[in-house]
Amino acid sequence: MSTPAKKHGGGIENLFFALQKKLFDSIKDEIKGLNCSIPQIELLRHLEEHHELSLSEIARFLKITKPSASVMIDGMENRGLVKRTIPETDRRSVVITLTSKSTALIRAIAGKKKKVISVLIAKMSRKEQADLFTLLEKLINEY
Amino acid sequence: MSTPAKKHGGGIENLFFALQKKLFDSIKDEIKGLNCSIPQIELLRHLEEHHELSLSEIARFLKITKPSASVMIDGMENRGLVKRTIPETDRRSVVITLTSKSTALIRAIAGKKKKVISVLIAKMSRKEQADLFTLLEKLINEY
DNA sequence: TATTGTTATACTCTATAACTATA
DNA sequence: TATAGTTATAGAGTATAACAATA
Numbered sequence: 001m002s003t004p005a006k007k008h009g010g011g012i013e014n015l016f017f018a019l020q021k022k023l024f025d026s027i028k029d030e031i032k033g034l035n036c037s038i039p040q041i042e043l044l045r046h047l048e049e050h051h052e053l054s055l056s057e058i059a060r061f062l063k064i065t066k067p068s069a070s071v072m073i074d075g076m077e078n079r080g081l082v083k084r085t086i087p088e089t090d091r092r093s094v095v096i097t098l099t100s101k102s103t104a105l106i107r108a109i110a111g112k113k114k115k116v117i118s119v120l121i122a123k124m125s126r127k128e129q130a131d132l133f134t135l136l137e138k139l140i141n142e143y
Numbered sequence: 144m145s146t147p148a149k150k151h152g153g154g155i156e157n158l159f160f161a162l163q164k165k166l167f168d169s170i171k172d173e174i175k176g177l178n179c180s181i182p183q184i185e186l187l188r189h190l191e192e193h194h195e196l197s198l199s200e201i202a203r204f205l206k207i208t209k210p211s212a213s214v215m216i217d218g219m220e221n222r223g224l225v226k227r228t229i230p231e232t233d234r235r236s237v238v239i240t241l242t243s244k245s246t247a248l249i250r251a252i253a254g255k256k257k258k259v260i261s262v263l264i265a266k267m268s269r270k271e272q273a274d275l276f277t278l279l280e281k282l283i284n285e286y
Numbered sequence: 287t288a289t290t291g292t293t294a295t296a297c298t299c300t301a302t303a304a305c306t307a308t309a
Numbered sequence: 310t311a312t313a314g315t316t317a318t319a320g321a322g323t324a325t326a327a328c329a330a331t332a
Contacts, residue, residue, distance in 0.1 A: 013253075013260040015279050016166060021185065022283065023163045025206055037299075042164065045157075055314060063168055068300050070315055075298085092308045092313040110156075117156040120282060132278040135271060136158050139263060140165065180322075198291060211323050213292055218321080235290040235331045 023116065030112040034105070039064070040076060044098065044106050047082070052097045081105065166259065173255040177248070182207070183219060187241065187249050190225070195240045224248065 027038065036044075039062050046061055047053060053061070059069035073096060076082045081102040085095045098106075121129055170181065179187075182205050189204055190196060196204070202212035216239060219225045224245040228238045241249075264272050 012276055013257045015276060015283065016260055016263075017170075017256060018283050019279060020163050020166045023159060024167070027160075028206065039299080056312095063171065064299085065301060066314065067302080067316080072299075074315095090309075090313080094314065113160060114156045117159055120159075124278075124281065128278060128281065131274065132282070133155055133158060135267075135275040135278065136162060138267065138271070139275070140158065140161050182322085199289090207322085208324060209291065210293080210325080215322075217292095233290085233332075237291065 023120075026116040026119075027113060030116055031109060034109065034112075035079070036081075036105070036109070040072065040081075041109055043072075043076075044081070044102055044109070047096065047098050048103070048106055052095045055094050055096065058096060076102075166263075169259040169262075170256060173259055174252060177252065177255075178222070179224075179248070179252070183215065183224075184252055186215075186219075187224070187245055187252070190239065190241050191246070191249055195238045198237050198239065201239060219245075 024038075031038070031041065043058060043062060046058075055066060055069050055073065058073070059066045062069065062072075064072075073082060073084065077084060080099055083097050083099055085097065087093060087095055121132075124132070167181075174181075174184065186201060186205060189201075198209060198212050198216065201216070202209045205212065205215075207215075216225060216227065220227060223242055226240050226242055228240065230236060230238055264275075267275070
């Protein structure tokens with residue numbers, strides 16, 4: 001009983017990474033056709049939560065460089081997904097916000113992601129689902 | 144008690160995706176400098192388990208097209224990480240195998256991935272770890 | 287004809303280096 | 310001088326279309 005998980009190629013870490021790959025692959029399938037990369041979707045979700053972010057904050061959140069973030073925002077701005085504003089308080093900086101178009105898109109994406117998870121947990125009992133979420137929550141909050 | 148997880152922006156699915164992002168970000172940090180992308184590492188791990196794979200099998204596993212797989216293998220072959228062989232039984236196909244260099248690399252990567260997980264679960268009790276792994280295992284095996 | 291893989295070409299994501307504008 | 314962001318350029322990863330070799 002001291003080694004609870006031994007499948008998927010030899011260790012508990014592989015269990016996590018197998019799950020991670022499956023989630024990743026499923027999301028890719030689901031969002032195909034929405035014309036939005038996974039980092040872009042993460043950004044939209046984060047913007048929905050924080051309402052406005054500077055370019056530096058976006059780069060930090062996505063763990064990419066500022067030039068990369070700048071280019072990404074260029075593309076998203078051209079597609080009408082975000083808006084750049086220069087605040088009067090510091091005219092060097094840029095504030096990025098959602099648009100009505102991206103607000104609608106977020107709802108569509110949230111639905112597709114929810115679908116991935118519901119398939120994933122469909123065969124677990126209510127009790128198992130509750131236990132799993134409690135443990136995942138603990139894991140993430142302590143990280 | 145019917146909705147066990149409500150943090151991280153409003154739903155149980157976000158818990159999964161928050162975990163997924165954290166794992167992904169951590170792995171990226173850990174493997175920085177090894178000069179290997181995450182798909183390439185997944186492939187090496189898969190090759191270690193299956194010993195040899197055709198190009199089509201690789202494309203299917205990574206969920207990329209055959210031309211993309213071909214290009215990826217070009218790069219990995221140039222860096223001495225895989226070897227192409229043409230089997231006598233079907234001279235259209237290609238068999239990809241590991242090299243001694245990549246066998247060593249896999250060990251290094253496995254260590255780094257293990258480290259990510261050990262940090263992640265460090266503050267959980269043995270009982271919690273065991274419960275979590277049992278549930279994750281069930282999740283993945285039923286998927 | 288069907289299958290396996292490659293080549294040609296193009297687009298997206300990311301990086302580093304050098305730059306501009308503002309503080 | 311330091312900070313926030315942009316532009317120029319390059320490399321990796323991926324795709325589609327067209328191709329070659331083998332079955």
